[in-house]
Amino acid sequence: DAGVTQSPTHLIKTRGQQVTLRCSPISGHKSVSWYQQVLGQGPQFIFQYYEKEERGRGNFPDRFSARQFPNYSSELNVNALLLGDSALYLCASSLLGAAGNTIYFGEGSWLTVV
Amino acid sequence: AQSVTQLGSHVSVSEGALVLLRCNYSSSVPPYLFWYVQYPNQGLQLLLKYTTGATLVKGINGFEAEFKKSETSFHLTKPSAHMSDAAEYFCAVSRLDDKIIFGKGTRLHILP
Numbered sequence: 001d002a003g004v005t006q007s008p009t010h011l012i013k014t015r016g017q018q019v020t021l022r023c024s025p026i027s028g029h030k031s032v033s034w035y036q037q038v039l040g041q042g043p044q045f046i047f048q049y050y051e052k053e054e055r056g057r058g059n060f061p062d063r064f065s066a067r068q069f070p071n072y073s074s075e076l077n078v079n080a081l082l083l084g085d086s087a088l089y090l091c092a093s094s095l096l097g098a099a100g101n102t103i104y105f106g107e108g109s110w111l112t113v114v
Numbered sequence: 115a116q117s118v119t120q121l122g123s124h125v126s127v128s129e130g131a132l133v134l135l136r137c138n139y140s141s142s143v144p145p146y147l148f149w150y151v152q153y154p155n156q157g158l159q160l161l162l163k164y165t166t167g168a169t170l171v172k173g174i175n176g177f178e179a180e181f182k183k184s185e186t187s188f189h190l191t192k193p194s195a196h197m198s199d200a201a202e203y204f205c206a207v208s209r210l211d212d213k214i215i216f217g218k219g220t221r222l223h224i225l226p
Contacts, residue, residue, distance in 0.1 A: 004157075033213065033214075035214075035216075040219075041218055041219070042118075042204050042206075042216030042217050042218050042219050043158070043204070043214075043216050044216075045213050045214065045215070048213055056213050058213075090157055090158065092158075100146040100163070100165040100166075100208070102160060102163065103160070103214065104160070105150075105157040105158040105159070106157050107156060107157040108156075108157050
């Protein structure tokens, strides 16, 4: 079975632009989460979606938004990009989104803002 | 609020020596605890996790960790380091859902 897949793998954007990152969870997984990992730091939670509903949101500005589709895939959108948004964006999926569930991460999307 | 503290941003051990990566957590209720590994330019891979039951948890690649509630610790160990263990290791905690709080990571260097 395919793991969590993310696209694109690398992209470069200019300050002020908008970006959309995509994620396909493992087949059968209904929960998708997004994390931001700045160089040299641990991943930071951005969003969690379960059954197409937002279940949790981390401490990120409203420029960050996400959604989950009926097939459980997800998109993360970031508007008005800042240099500080440069990071590895990780998508993770789990079966039920419940505490203690094993969470599987994708390879990530590397975003560079110039 | 939950938090995770990893002691030592860089740890160096000789090949064949014991690996010990330290992690302390804070949580108002019994937590779920994880160790993830990240190889260069890759995503995160789960090494092991503690949910309930036996406090000594065995993971992949010969790693294990022990949950010590009295010390609020979840240190990661491996008896004999291998060159392929060189990577970034993250300790993490979750509580009510699968939102994970990660530590800042420890980069493990293996000396020949």
